Amino acid sequence: MAPKAMTFKANSVIYFKGDISDKIYILKSGKVSMNSEDIETGQEVRDLIQTGEFFGVKSALGKYPREESAVVLSDAEVIQFTVPEFEQFVAQNTRVIMKMLKVFSNQLRRIHARVSSLLVTEEKTDPESGLFGIGQYYLNKKMYAQALYVFRRYLTYYPSGKFAKEAANNIAMAEQYAQKYGQGKGPEIGSSTPIPDKRPTGPTPVAVRAELSDVAKVYYNGVSLFGQNKFQEALDEFKKVAEQKEDEEYAVKALFEIGRCLFQLKQFDAAIRQFSGLIQKYPKLPDLPEALYYIGQCYEEKGEGDRALGFYKKILTMTTEADPVQRKVKKALRALEEKSK
Amino acid sequence: MNLNLAAFERFAVRFQKGDIIFVEYEPGDSFYLIQSGRVQISKIMGNIEKTLDILYPGEIFGEMAILEEAPRSANAIALDNVKALEFNRANFEILMRGNPAIALKLLKLFTKRIYDQRRRFMILTLDDIQARVMDVFLMLAETDAGGQQEGEKREFKTTIDDIAHWAGLPTEKCREVINHFMNQRRIEVLPDKIIVKNLNEFARFVNSRRKNLAT
Numbered sequence: 001m002a003p004k005a006m007t008f009k010a011n012s013v014i015y016f017k018g019d020i021s022d023k024i025y026i027l028k029s030g031k032v033s034m035n036s037e038d039i040e041t042g043q044e045v046r047d048l049i050q051t052g053e054f055f056g057v058k059s060a061l062g063k064y065p066r067e068e069s070a071v072v073l074s075d076a077e078v079i080q081f082t083v084p085e086f087e088q089f090v091a092q093n094t095r096v097i098m099k100m101l102k103v104f105s106n107q108l109r110r111i112h113a114r115v116s117s118l119l120v121t122e123e124k125t126d127p128e129s130g131l132f133g134i135g136q137y138y139l140n141k142k143m144y145a146q147a148l149y150v151f152r153r154y155l156t157y158y159p160s161g162k163f164a165k166e167a168a169n170n171i172a173m174a175e176q177y178a179q180k181y182g183q184g185k186g187p188e189i190g191s192s193t194p195i196p197d198k199r200p201t202g203p204t205p206v207a208v209r210a211e212l213s214d215v216a217k218v219y220y221n222g223v224s225l226f227g228q229n230k231f232q233e234a235l236d237e238f239k240k241v242a243e244q245k246e247d248e249e250y251a252v253k254a255l256f257e258i259g260r261c262l263f264q265l266k267q268f269d270a271a272i273r274q275f276s277g278l279i280q281k282y283p284k285l286p287d288l289p290e291a292l293y294y295i296g297q298c299y300e301e302k303g304e305g306d307r308a309l310g311f312y313k314k315i316l317t318m319t320t321e322a323d324p325v326q327r328k329v330k331k332a333l334r335a336l337e338e339k340s341k
Numbered sequence: 342m343n344l345n346l347a348a349f350e351r352f353a354v355r356f357q358k359g360d361i362i363f364v365e366y367e368p369g370d371s372f373y374l375i376q377s378g379r380v381q382i383s384k385i386m387g388n389i390e391k392t393l394d395i396l397y398p399g400e401i402f403g404e405m406a407i408l409e410e411a412p413r414s415a416n417a418i419a420l421d422n423v424k425a426l427e428f429n430r431a432n433f434e435i436l437m438r439g440n441p442a443i444a445l446k447l448l449k450l451f452t453k454r455i456y457d458q459r460r461r462f463m464i465l466t467l468d469d470i471q472a473r474v475m476d477v478f479l480m481l482a483e484t485d486a487g488g489q490q491e492g493e494k495r496e497f498k499t500t501i502d503d504i505a506h507w508a509g510l511p512t513e514k515c516r517e518v519i520n521h522f523m524n525q526r527r528i529e530v531l532p533d534k535i536i537v538k539n540l541n542e543f544a545r546f547v548n549s550r551r552k553n554l555a556t
Contacts, residue, residue: 039459039462039463039466040462040466057452058452058455058456061448061449061452062449062452062453062456064452064456067459087445090441090444090445091441091442091445092441093441094437094438094441094444095438097437097441097444097445097448098434098437098438098444100448101437101444101447101448101451104448104451104452104455105451107455108451108454108455108458111455111458111459111462112458114462115458115461115462115465118462118465118466118509119465119509125366127366127367127368127412128366130365130366130412131364131365131366131367133385134364134365134366134385134416137385137388137390141390145359146361149361149364150361150364153364153367157367157368321355327354327355334351
């Protein structure tokens with residue numbers, strides 16, 4: 001079987017609206033009109049097919065009833081394809097598919113907009129509140145890893161958004177709970193329904209902010225400021241945390257954050273010194289690859305791509321594909337390659 | 342399908358089991374073709390996370406992103422360790438040109454999306470809310486590929502929340518309509534399904550309302 005050339009007389013119909021068929025056509029000569037009714041107003045719509053244009057594609061590919069009648073206005077020559085013939089034809093001709101993708105995506109965009117315009121009853125959530133709400137959902141379900149993902153995303157997209165502070169607090173809470181209780185465990189969060197704790201020795205639900213030490217408060221204030229792109233202010237907070245002696249865990253975390261602030265403030269030499277110092281002092285740092293990545297980034301910013309390369313390669317040897325930092329590094333390596341071309 | 346994917350290894354991304362790929366409302370600028378592992382598409386509705394779909398290798402998700410940088414409309418979560426090709430506007434053309442099979446797949450997906458949206462639009466243009474609710478059942482029957490075809494009585498694995506969503510009605514309003522149908526013994530609502538006693542009757546009613554609209 002091969003695509004079939006066919007001729008149609010004026011005033012004949014190639015197919016009717018509502019037909020189900022697997023035939024696709026391309027117009028070679030003559031005039032063919034697509035007659036349909038607007039799905040909203042019911043008004044008749046007529047579209048002329050251009051010579052060389054395909055028609056009947058959507059309904060044939062999707063096995064849906066034809067949405068329009070194909071009416072011949074003046075004697076027409078067409079080529080008829082079955083779906084497999086059409087697929088074979090376009091597989092050798094990606095340009096045709098690309099063109100159709102553009103047409104279809106335009107149609108999809110239009111119909112999408114029309115549907116949205118009718119959805120007045122569905123209360124619309126703005127994306128910012130929606131995103132934050134998803135984080136809250138996961139946090140309430142004690143799915144800390146998921147909650148952390150969402151709140152971090154929130155702060156990436158809306159660093160000075162209306163929930164920025166709350167998101168930073170929730171990150172702190174989720175990190176703490178994940179560490180203390182583990183994924184899926186821990187006290188109830190939020191005010192929804194406090195569950196009475198019947199076991200005498202069970203963990204008592206306490207407001208988390210009360211549990212945070214003074215050091216931690218300063219640290220998370222820094223995290224919040226960083227999230228709002230207030231890097232200088234964040235730096236000042238982290239410095240306070242790094243200098244205190246009560247809580248080494250937060251001090252180490254702060255040393256790392258100081259490096260990130262310096263990088264954002266474009267003080268690349270200082271950032272390199274910060275991260276190098278950190279690595280020397282804590283060679284077993286869990287964030288070591290991340291620290292190396294920042295050093296690489298600093299060198300790149302300084303225009304020393306070769307030195308950056310060394311750091312990136314080192315990271316590849318110490319991480320697996322599952323590490324997010326490896327993705328970042330690979331991206332950076334590709335960018336470097338592009339540049340050197 | 343003979344996909345020439347080796348050349349596109351550099352666009353591959355990996356997610357670990359349980360990882361979030363994206364969540365609803367995030368701005369989206371890329372879409373994915375699954376190469377291995379399964380991906381769960383879900384949406385948080387009230388206090389539950391509802392699974393909308395589970396996708397397998399060879400399937401595409403997040404494709405609306407190449408239309409416009411609209412926020413994601415659902416969550417995508419790795420059910421297994423997942424490897425996927427990540428497409429964005431920058432690499433889209435290159436990937437498509439080298440891979441007619443993927444382009445064709447996307448074309449078919451768009452076809453389906455357009456059809457679904459048109460169908461949805463037709464439900465929403467009905468002014469009569471009873472007709473709207475009935476039309477949702479008709480739509481579900483049409484898309485229930487290979488489902489139970491016999492007779493006028495049909496079962497739907499759906500909930501009032503779902504129906505309300507498709508009908509573009511507040512859940513309470515939708516519940517009222519459904520209760521009304523229940524009192525008339527036209528439908529039965531069970532915990533895991535809704536039974537329509539006579540789908541043809543629904544079709545006649547909807548058609549009568551739609552004609553009114555067109556005049």
